[in-house]
Amino acid sequence: MLKRMFLLVAASCLGLAAPAAAEDKPVLDVYTYDGFAAEWGPGPLLRAGFEKTCACTVKFTTAEDAISTLRKVQLEGPATRADVVLGLDTATAPEARATGLFVPHAVPVNGLVMAWDDPDFVPFDYGYFAFVYDTTKLPNPPKSFEDLIAMPDSFRIVIEDPRSSTPGLGLVNWIAAAYGDRAAEIWTGLKPHIVSMPRGWSEAYGLFLKGEADMVLSYTTSPAYHAVAENNPNYAYAEFTEGFFPQIEVAGILASTDQLDLARAFLTYLMSPEAQAIIPTTNWMYPVRDIGPALPAAFGSPPTKIIALDDEADFAAKAKARVDAALAAVQ
């Protein structure tokens, strides 16, 4: 920081104040979660696709998970290099909005599969939290949380810790949205079935694949990975009659950006048919736009019974209390 300021002062004294590296292409700094930018994620293909059109360089800077990218931006404050934060979701967007670090995107959003009027964030993919199981080992999966609770104690599930994991927090929200005041009762009922509550999705899914649990908390899109990438059609998600709780992944522009136009163009590109065709088989989530046959059949159609929230901001604000209550119920 100091060094940069010193250089700026020195440059202006010499009458050389000019945009740094003017001969280079402008750089769009995108903060995102590690899995998005990594080898198998959508990052590399999206970067290549956008760079073809923008005469710019896209630079991903990663943190462990989406919420950590928000923490990183919060730590850096207005001095952050980030232009775009990508990967926040409907559960964390209200908190991100409240930081005042983001600027309305002012990008037209239309033609998506969902109605969208959020002025600060645009959606780029979505999914639903769900319990995933192996159809060859579990021919009759439970059809609701109450069904699951009624299973014998030997029926085991693995869920993620809500304090350290996005799906873990998603389950807390799902149960709260579906059962309201009865949420604690549901959690108490789940307790005997919870074989482990590891730190993150990776550990939980690993335990499930090793056969330690009959179902794992994951996404409705997980079976599509096994079907498409491994040619294994044996995985499915359990259809819960309560309905499903969505996770919509969004991207937003920092108010401190020096590349506002580029950032807007990037957000528009994210929602374009070209980018949307990349996302399903790299991020294993549903596209926000109907991409026709580009979506592998294994994705099926998303579940239709969705739990809607009356007041999203209010719901998000009470997350901490819900997590404490859920943990207390299974303690």
Add this chain to the structure above:
Amino acid sequence: MLRLPPFNNSTIPPHPRRQIAGAGLALIVTLGLVGALLAILAAGGVGTAPHGGAILALVGLTTLQAGLSTLVSIAVGMALAWALNRLRFFGRGVVIALLSAAIVTPGIVVAFGLISVWGRAGFIADALTALTGTRPDFSIFGLGGIIFAHTILDGAFAARVLLARLDALPPARLKLGQSLGLRAVERFLVLDWPALRGALPGLAAVIFLLAFTSFPIVLMLGGGPANQTIEVAIYAAVRLDFDLGRAVLLALVQIGFCALIVSVSALLRPASLPTAPSQPSRWRDSRPARLGAVLVLLGLGFALLSPLVAVLVEGIPALPVLLTRPTLAPALLASLAIASLSSLLAVALGLIAALARASATRPLVRLLLGAPLLGYLAVPAMVLALGAFLLVRNAGLDPERAAPFVLILANALLVLPFALATLGPPLDMLAQSRGRLLRSLRLSGTVQFFAVELPLIRADLALVLALGFCFSLGDLGIIALFGTDQFATLPLMMMRALGAYRSADAAALAALMLLISGTVFTVLPRLIAKVPDARA
């Protein structure tokens, strides 16, 4: 507890420069930690105080878990060291190398290995099902599973360190003991125990800290929120609540509590005992004693090594595919480079610390020279990552470019407590048992080091070097916030594979890291043993 011989100040050669260097190191490490905590406070302001009762309950739970893990690890380590010291068999070197590799294996890999053997669909359950026709109903999840995993990591390390102490017993003493016809129990009490007990306080402190701050293993094998640790509360304070003040408060509780434990252990002065360059000698035991050693080795060896073997068995078939991944070579090179540099740094820092402490006599000075170096282990990983990130940013550096250097430094600091626990006891014993002689010779510090100390601790140095190398190879590091898609290490690559459904790649990477660690632990000590002796 331990009856310690009175210390005579005049018996230790004074080396003020060593003490100054050691004090400088302790000071720098302390300042670094304080700076990290202050940087977090400056970024986040004063937080809301955590609920006192809840924190006490967490500390209580964590202490119970860490205390049990330490006791079991030390007991298992002593038994294994004893058996390995007495027995000679084909493959002994490989067993010792695998034991050494255990502690440097990422916790999550050990946990998955443990589940491959002991899980509901694991090897044991499958074997019992095949034998009895019904699936057995036991669970590896719970407090027992946590302690089991910690024992694999830390008990194997204890065995390795304690074995080095037993192997360093002077042959003359053994010969005398043998000619006196000591029985197995007598030999243990008269010869082995005095050699072991000097290493125990330092070892126990390190293991306690590791178990106390263990996080992924506790959550994964704990079987639900009944088994918790204070680390997860700190993680949640940063990640979920972004309450940095509270995170620092919780970190201070953890550091303070760990400091208390470490202080107690550091005040137990190591016993004085002659020691020799590591040359394991034969000892003829009675037949029942030998049988006991064989049983201990088979039982504990299976318990500790089978999860690691499972990691190899699952990962090796996927290695050929992994080798075709274009991202492997850069990650491998980055990991090897970082591991080489940080292990050299760790050995240098460890020597400074151990030499300084060995030349100090007062318990308080010894404590001040040693305890801060353990501090790194007591600081919650999340707080460390946050503090390092903020310090680097406050210094005006680009976190992304600084990432490899931060990783090297952090890994070296991580290995420092192990270096001190390994190098400290032999140097202490030398200072006390040969101190009068060294003092009368009036050797300079340099001459004393190269002529007397270095030959004695060469085997230990090799162990620390290997330990440092492999630790850095397997450490996920504190660069969670530094990250970039352009830079990867093997463990980071493994976590990425695991997070992207690629469990075969992840298994192959785990096996690859274990293979490299095992090789380093086998080869490095032999290489160092071949370096011409300075006395020759």
